[in-house]
Amino acid sequence: MTLKTILGAATALGLALAAPAFAQDQTKVGFIYVGPIGDHGWSYTHDQGRLAVEAEFGDAVETTYVETVAEGPDAERVMTQMALGGADIIFATSFGYGPEMNNVAERFPDIKFEHATGYIQEQPNVALYNARFYEGRAVIGHIAGKMNESNKVGYIASFPIPEVIMGINAAYLAAKAVNPDVEFSIIWAYSWYDPAQEAAAAEALIEQGADIIMQHTDSTAPLTVAQDAGVMGFGQASDMSGFAPEAHLTGIVDVWAPYYIERVQAVMDGTWEPVNVWHGIDEGMVGFAPFNDKIPAELVAEAEGMIAAIADGSYHPFTGPINRQDGTPWLAEGEVADDGTLLGMDFYVEGITSEIPN
């Protein structure tokens, strides 16, 4: 055997081992997640969407994902590697991936990019999608206002961005509508997923007298703390009732599967467009976990009525009169907030006593 044949064999072996990430005739779909898929919150529900895409299209698609990708250069590298790996469409599922996604999209104009909860759309191959979680926040805010006995609601917030501020406002307005004495205590975790810190925040809030815990972070830790302390809370992103069956009143459930299936289908059909959608209860992107038996039947009926009214458009959670925190008027009697103001919301509504970190 000559050196040449040995080298040739070695190269062939190398090429065989370096099989591409995806086979050629399939539509290749990549996902990047900011947390672990085991968070049972945000990233978990996106991964459920990915699995639904696989179930829907079977062998016609191949999906892959990378979890726990930090926003910033790491995200840019992972997206680029997915693009090099042959992806046809990439879903990036965290708010902070925006600048990097647009950078990568510029370099790979033939690949479709979808950014969840983002706002930067500088390339013709970047689409934005988001869910009207404030609709869900209003419903659980209503339940919180009614179930609340200490008049104190504890709220674990992640980052002070419009999405989170909007959620706090929606929940507060709905709670205050049924309990004028309700107070919100807000703790900022500066993280989307940090079970230890979320648990510490829940403990602090309960110590301050909160008997209902709301969270805009992704772990199940606040609920288990609530259960141990004998208070109640709401799940986040997925049905978390299994982790705290006593404490879990209900929760907003993120339903991404229909959107993901629709968009992958569009890529297959060649009809993909760089949309910018904001779907709510009506379109089925915002759902609810089962209501706990502790919630009285009439309250369940109220909540279901609210859900139906939001779905058919007869009720908007941000309907005036609403003042800003400093007392200046925001919405006049009967006026409904426009999407632009909501998506850039950087103020609390009147009645919330704390301040947005600045």
Added chain:
Amino acid sequence: MIQLEKRLAPSKRAQYLNPFLAVALTMVAGGLMFAVLGKDPLAAIRLIFFDPIFSEQFGSYSRPQLLIKSAPLILIAVGLAIGFRAGIWNIGAEGQYIIGALCGAGVALAFYPMEGWFIFPLMVVAGALGGFLWAMIPAILKTRFNTNEILVSLLLVYVAEKLLAGMALGLLRNPDVAGFPGSRDLRRYESAHNADLIANTGMHWGVVAAMIAVILAYVMMTRHSLGYQVRLAGQAPRAARFAGVSPTRLVVVCFGIAGVLAGLAGMFEVSGPSGQVRIDFASGYGFTAIIVAFLGRLNPIGIVLAGLLLGLTYIGGELSQMMLQLPGAAIQVFQGMLLFFLLALDFQTNYRLKLTKGARA
């Protein structure tokens, strides 16, 4: 019963062999873990260590990325290693890295949108100065009030993180995008952009700075009297005192060097690969650099190899997640094994187990 006995003359050769042995052991144990997870262990290890450099599909992109990921690790680790050699424990490089980034970005944003050749050099000075001053807090507290530098430097990381969040939400926030945290993108501000010196090579100023730092540190440790003082203080503190080495001066110098280098690393990162001051800008480089320093035997040349190796496991780890759907946590365990095996081997080099008869007081 079993006793531990310090070896009188630990093998020099083992000291240099241990990192390689640790890598080999990590591959074996990691491979076993991957197999238990139902993944092909050979393919996984190949993806982690081989494909980022040699794969046709990914190599041309991930080779430059290796430089980008490793440069800050090397830059920080070189500075830390000097202190570690002297027995001065700066655990807060992450904080010095953050403050360096904030100062560098602060200078850039103060000048925005003016263009000028002097802006980038000013940012470099500001980044170095920021890291230096932040490192001086634990150093001065130690020399003046004899506080524990490990605790103070570590706790200052959390202070720096709060400052970072405050800056991303307040003073340095991009005023053009209402309501969203994070500064302007420095990659879109030409005078402040730490771009690739040659396009698509990953060679930015931070890589150059890391190389210079490695050479200077090597010369200092082997040729300069300061390097001698550092080594003496680490090996024989009492002898160092008699030889006229001032412990106070050494603490200040070691913290100062580490702070400058960490601050520079942060500044080059924020003006280049990261581009933005954002709440979660800090990605743990300052802590990972501690692993790099020890894996590299506190030796500048060793640190280059260790930094590249750790960078490789990050990039290869992502590749193996993407291609094999390995869980992200498995990659972190894999990286942890590396340090674990190294420490175990070092322990075995420095101590031996001794069986003695009967119990002794």
